[in-house]
Amino acid sequence: MVLKAVTTMASKDLPPLTASMGSLFMQSQFRTKPKAPPPSATLSGQTALITGSNIGIGLECSRQFLKLQVAHLILGVRTVQKGEEAAAPLRKAYPSAVIEVWPLDMLSYKSIEGFVERCQKLKRLDVAVLNAWMTSPMFNINQSTGHEEIFQVNYLSTAMLSILLLPILSQQTPDKRTPGRLTIVSSGVGLISKFPNLKAAPLIPSFEYGTGWNINAATERYGSSKTVLLMFVSKVSELIDAGKVVINAVDPGFVQGTGLHRHMGGGFRAIFAIMKMVSARSLEQGAWAYVDAAVVRGGETHGSFLMDYKVCPYHALMYTEAGKEATERLWEETLQEFEFVNAKALV
DSSP, X not given: OOOOOOOOOOGGGSOOOOOOHHHHHHHHHHSOOOOOOOTTOOOBTOEEEEESOXXXXXXXXXXXXXXXXXXXXXXXXXXXXXXXXXXXXXXXXOTTSEEEEEEOOTTOHHHHHHHHHHHHTSSOOOEEEEOOOOOOSXXXXXXXXXSBHHHIIIIIIHHHHHHHHHHHHHOOBTTBOSOEEEEEEOOGGGGSOOOTTTTOSSSGGGGGOOTTOOHHHHHHHHHHHHHHHXXXXXXXXXXXXXXXXXXXXXXXXXXXXXXXXXXSOHHHHHHHHHHHHHHOBOHHHHHHHHHIIIIIOOGGGTTXXXXXXXXXXXXXXXXXXXXXXXXXXXXXXXXHHTGGGTGXXXX
C-alpha cells in the first residue's frame, strides 16, 4: 500500500465551494485526466472488502485490487448468487487470491450486523470501500427500519457499517502496522443539494416525508443523502486518529455502466445515455478514483472529500453556522439510531 506523506489542506479547511454543477461537470469530465494507480501501489498480503461489488464500479474496483495483489478480497453483495457469478471470472484470473462473497443487505440492520460479525473473525482487515448506494423515482419506506429507502441505504446503513468497521480496521497485528483505510463513495451532487430540511429538528425524521414526491424530489433526495454522508465523514474523522484509520470520501465522476439512472423515465434515460456516450469515464477509470482514495493517498486525506484526484471543499452550507449545527445534530441522532449496537463507544 502506498501512503504518501503529502501536506495538504483538509476539505473543512478549504474555502467553500462556489462553482456551479455545470462547471464541476466540465472540470471532471473534460479537463481532468483519470490517473491509473502508480507502479508502487500494492495491496500485497492485505485483506480488503468492497460493498456493492457484483456490478459496476464496485466490481471493477475488485479487479483493480486484485491487480494490486490483494491477498484476501471480500465482495459484500445483496444477492450471493449474483456475487458468485461476478466472482467466478475473478477467481479464474487471480487464482492465488482468496475471493469470498458475503451477503450484505443495506436495507437490513440485522444483515449489516451479521456481515460485521464475520469481519470480526478476520485475522486482519486493511481496506474497506463502501460502494453500495441506491436511487429510486418512488418514495418507499423501508419496513424494517421505518426510514425512506434512499436515505436508509446511502446514509444510515453506510454510517452504521462504517462505525462498526472502525474497531476492526484500526486493529494492529504483527503483520499489519499501517493505518486501516475506510473510503466511502459519495458524489459531486452532494456538493449542490438544496437540502431544504437543513434546520429540521430532529433532522433524521425529516427525511421520511414523501409529499409531492417526483423525479425532481428523488434527485434532490439522492443529492442530500450524499451531503449528509459528507457531514458524517467530516464529523467521524474528528474522533478517529488518522494513525489508526484514514477515513475519506470519494467521487468517481460520471461513469459508464453504473446503472445510476436506470430508474428514470424514458426521456431522462435517453438524455443520460447520450451524455454518457459523450463524456462518461470508463468503469476502469471510475475504479481508479477508488484506488487513489483507498490505496494511493495517505493521511493527508483524512476527513476529506476527494474529487478529480484532489481534496475538494465540502458543500458550501457545511461552512455556515446552520450547516455546522446540522452536522452536530445529525451526528447525535445517528448515535441514537445505533444505540442498539453501542455506536457511541466505538468512536
